[in-house]
Amino acid sequence: MYYFCAMKIAWQLFITFFKIGAFTLGGGYAMLSMVEKAVVDQKKWIASDEFWDLIAIVQSLPGVFAVNTALYVGHRIAGKRGALAAMLGAIIPSIVIILLLATIFREYRDLPVVERIFKGIRPCVVALILAPSLRMIKSAKLNWKTVIIPIVTVALIWWLKVSPALVILAAITGSLIYALIINRKAKKKEVEP
Amino acid sequence: MIYLQLLWAFVKIGVLGFGGGYAMLSLIQHEVVDHYAWMTTTEFADMVAISQMTPGPISINMATYVGYTTGGFAGSLLASFALCLPSLIMVYFIMKLISSKKSGALMSNLLKGLKPAIAGLIFAAGLTMMNTQNFVQIGKGENNISIVICVLAFVASYFFKANPILLILLSGAVGFFVY
Numbered sequence: 001m002y003y004f005c006a007m008k009i010a011w012q013l014f015i016t017f018f019k020i021g022a023f024t025l026g027g028g029y030a031m032l033s034m035v036e037k038a039v040v041d042q043k044k045w046i047a048s049d050e051f052w053d054l055i056a057i058v059q060s061l062p063g064v065f066a067v068n069t070a071l072y073v074g075h076r077i078a079g080k081r082g083a084l085a086a087m088l089g090a091i092i093p094s095i096v097i098i099l100l101l102a103t104i105f106r107e108y109r110d111l112p113v114v115e116r117i118f119k120g121i122r123p124c125v126v127a128l129i130l131a132p133s134l135r136m137i138k139s140a141k142l143n144w145k146t147v148i149i150p151i152v153t154v155a156l157i158w159w160l161k162v163s164p165a166l167v168i169l170a171a172i173t174g175s176l177i178y179a180l181i182i183n184r185k186a187k188k189k190e191v192e193p
Numbered sequence: 194m195i196y197l198q199l200l201w202a203f204v205k206i207g208v209l210g211f212g213g214g215y216a217m218l219s220l221i222q223h224e225v226v227d228h229y230a231w232m233t234t235t236e237f238a239d240m241v242a243i244s245q246m247t248p249g250p251i252s253i254n255m256a257t258y259v260g261y262t263t264g265g266f267a268g269s270l271l272a273s274f275a276l277c278l279p280s281l282i283m284v285y286f287i288m289k290l291i292s293s294k295k296s297g298a299l300m301s302n303l304l305k306g307l308k309p310a311i312a313g314l315i316f317a318a319g320l321t322m323m324n325t326q327n328f329v330q331i332g333k334g335e336n337n338i339s340i341v342i343c344v345l346a347f348v349a350s351y352f353f354k355a356n357p358i359l360l361i362l363l364s365g366a367v368g369f370f371v372y
């Protein structure tokens with residue numbers, strides 16, 4: 001009986017995340033409200049505050065945000081089986097749709113009409129990558145010292161062709177030291193007053 | 194061999210992909226365009242547009258696309274799965290740690306420190322794509338349309354938070370009528 005219930009919840013998790021994966025345009029944050037609606041409001045699998053605590057942690061993890069959300073929510077609700085079911089639900093629609101589109105696109109890419117359309121699209125894609133990065137820099141509230149970080153990063157990758165993976169590893173090391181110092185300061189403050 | 198390369202490339206991206214889909218875009222670009230030369234920058238730009246316009250997470254869309262063009266159906270499954278694999282392994286360890294609030298605070302401070310570097314990473318990816326393949330015939334009089342599209346799309350996106358899908362469709366229409 002228990003086994004049957006667990007399987008049923010895993011299946012429902014799969015279906016829930018499948019729907020979200022198939023219909024959410026616009027990436028991670030658009031998806032969150034749909035997940036909340038399904039998991040917190042409709043199915044009542046998890047309380048609202050617990051859900052947002054979980055999301056706060058998920059946001060700081062590496063990897064695909066939607067996949068991580070599916071994994072952690074799925075794991076919280078139905079253990080390992082739930083995590084796997086939710087993850088598969090989140091990615092299968094993407095895989096199917098892209099396989100279809102890639103097949104079609106590779107077939108018709110060389111048609112003059114398609115080439116004309118994509119000639120217009122490519123500079124737009126560049127703008128769509130530059131805009132969020134600048135918005136991110138703005139929201140990071142840099143001062144005259146930390147503003148050097150994005151500048152150095154750009155120079156390393158764009159100009160010197162350093163691998164972004166290496167840059168991230170270096171940044172993690174730096175941030176970890178920074179985070180440890182902040183933590184220690186916070187602890188001292190707790191003790192002092 | 195191609196399968197091993199796909200697996201290694203996307204596991205690496207899954208481990209180091211902090212800060213969302215666009216941060217991963219720069220990692221994918223490095224592996225796919227610079228390192229393995231599986232795609233040209235033009236193909237990469239087209240792939241980003243297609244991944245952006247379709248539902249689902251953009252990085253899964255890109256992994257599937259890259260896997261399919263390099264290793265067929267099996268390649269597409271492998272690349273998408275490889276991208277999720279580090280997360281899948283991590284979930285079991287993190288769920289045990291989650292009860293302690295301290296580790297959560299440490300992680301969010303870590304991400305705060307990473308943010309400016311990730312922003313630079315994404316910006317560099319955009320700059321790398323700004324080349325003569327993606328910007329047609331720059332400087333040749335009437336052919337500065339590429340720059341006009343880019344600037345207008347940037348303004349619409351940065352200042353007015355315009356819907357990216359709408360912007361892609363509009364610039365596609367411009368391309369159709371102009372070229």
